[in-house]
Amino acid sequence: MAMTKFWLSGLVLLLHLSIFAKVDEVVAGKALAQLKMEPPISILSLNNAIVNSNSIVIPLKRAGKLILIEATVDSIKGNLILDTGSMKLVLNSIYFRDGRRKAGSVSGGVTGKVQTVSKNTIRQVRMSEIVWENIEAEIVDLGHLESARNVKILGFYGLSMLKDFEIVIDLQANVLELHRIDSNGDRLNTESIRPSLDLSLPVYNNNGILLIQAKIGKSNYTFCLDTGAESNVLCSSLPDRALNTVSVTRRSSLRGAGSKKVEVYHGIMNDFTLGKHRINGMQTMVTSLKAMSDAYGIEIDGMLGCDFFEQGIVFLDIKNRQMGIQFYKNAKE
Numbered sequence: 459m460a461m462t463k464f465w466l467s468g469l470v471l472l473l474h475l476s477i478f479a480k481v482d483e484v485v486a487g488k489a490l491a492q493l494k495m496e497p498p499i500s501i502l503s504l505n506n507a508i509v510n511s512n513s514i515v516i517p518l519k520r521a522g523k524l525i526l527i528e529a530t531v532d533s534i535k536g537n538l539i540l541d542t543g544s545m546k547l548v549l550n551s552i553y554f555r556d557g558r559r560k561a562g563s564v565s566g567g568v569t570g571k572v573q574t575v576s577k578n579t580i581r582q583v584r585m586s587e588i589v590w591e592n593i594e595a596e597i598v599d600l601g602h603l604e605s606a607r608n609v610k611i612l613g614f615y616g617l618s619m620l621k622d623f624e625i626v627i628d629l630q631a632n633v634l635e636l637h638r639i640d641s642n643g644d645r646l647n648t649e650s651i652r653p654s655l656d657l658s659l660p661v662y663n664n665n666g667i668l669l670i671q672a673k674i675g676k677s678n679y680t681f682c683l684d685t686g687a688e689s690n691v692l693c694s695s696l697p698d699r700a701l702n703t704v705s706v707t708r709r710s711s712l713r714g715a716g717s718k719k720v721e722v723y724h725g726i727m728n729d730f731t732l733g734k735h736r737i738n739g740m741q742t743m744v745t746s747l748k749a750m751s752d753a754y755g756i757e758i759d760g761m762l763g764c765d766f767f768e769q770g771i772v773f774l775d776i777k778n779r780q781m782g783i784q785f786y787k788n789a790k791e
Contacts, residue, residue: 512647516586518632521607523688523764525627527634529612530584536612538585540627540634542774543684543761544616545666547580547593550600553612554578583615588636590619614686617666617776624652625774627685629767630786643778655773655782657733663779664756670781672762673731674700679759683774683781687763690727690740693747696759703729704742720745735785741765 519526519537526537534553541548575598583590595613603611617625624645626635638646645652661683662669668683674692677700692704704725711721722745730737742765751758770785 511587512638512645513650514587514636516634516636518629518634520629520632521609524607524609525629525685525764525767526609526611527585527615529615530582531612532581532583534612536610538583538612539614539686541614541616541684541686542625542668543682543686544614545618546616547583547595547613547619548616549578549580549595549597549613550604550611551576551597552599552601552604554580554595554597583619585615593619617668621776625772625776627767627772627774629764630771639775639777641777643775643780652773652782653771653784656770656785657735657783659733659781661774661779661781663776664754667754667756668774668776668781669756669758670732670762672760674703674727675729680757681760681762682754682758683766684761684763685767687761688765689724689763690742690765691747691761691763692727692742692744693751693759694723694744695746695748701744703727704744706744732783735783737766737769740769 516527518540519528521537525540527540529536529538531538531549531554536553575596578595578597580593580595581591583593600611600613620636622638623636624639624643626637628635637650640646659670669680670683671678672681673679674696677697679696679700692701694701704723704727706723706725708724709721710724722743724741724743727740727742728738730740742760747758747760768786770783773780773782773784775781
């Protein structure tokens with residue numbers, strides 16, 4: 459079966475979720491915290507959203523550079539990974555084996571084709587003050603992620619679950635803000651004022667994958683936005699004039715969502731520009747993104763992961779295809 463265009467930017471590239479223990483990004487995870495099962499303020503379904511609160515603030519947890527939110531999925535408590543590189547809910551087959559299964563599909567990642575996944579209808583997902591009901595989820599084995607981080611990972615949640623909101627990601631404060639917006643992109647909560655942004659630019663939605671244009675040197679390249687990736691990534695097939703801007707610091711082996719291992723280079727991005735803002739000093743990996751490009755049906759030159767989202771407060775308006783950034787102090791030139 460041909461690779462589907464697909465959720466798996468985060469899963470495909472959870473990038474170093476399984477990098478060997480010698481790689482210094484592997485950090486022991488935090489212990490599972492218990493959720494208080496209070497009545498939800500918001501009730502959402504896959505197709506129709508009924509929301510009683512127009513603004514919600516959700517605390518984030520960090521395991522290394524994974525961005526986690528405590529959640530309960532069909533009575534199972536654990537952590538979901540915030541994954542802007544995916545549109546769907548992706549769950550760990552260790553915890554979700556039962557239910558109505560559907561035909562699986564094959565996906566692609568940095569290490570090539572990965573295992574067949576199946577689908578299941580989940581009765582309820584509870585995350586902070588929000589409840590989603592009757593959501594279709596992809597099911598795949600994520601056991602190696604738990605082993606690498608020593609944290610209970612129920613899966614990833616993608617942008618389809620947050621499509622009715624302006625998404626605000628503040629990794630310095632470790633909070634996720636969700637603000638309901640109207641068709642014009644204005645917040646329904648009139649008391650919540652969007653701050654002045656240092657940068658505002660369009661994002662392109664390609665089959666649920668958010669893409670932006672950025673420059674390396676003087677040339678434009680296409681990047682996908684992916685909080686599920688712990689590091690930025692540049693495709694190894696980029697021209698030398700782009701790759702030569704990276705100061706390589708070391709090499710390591712990577713195992714992605716599949717079992718295949720590939721060699722990757724780690725380094726520092728020295729000549730990256732977004733809009734009119736040059737951002738130096740971001741960590742990146744250099745490896746092939748061919749399998750991802752095949753899966754997406756569009757050429758991907760790179761990925762902007764957690765290292766990028768740590769540069770400032772990021773605002774995503776999916777309805778109107780806009781992204782804004784309020785940079786942290788000293789995060790830009």
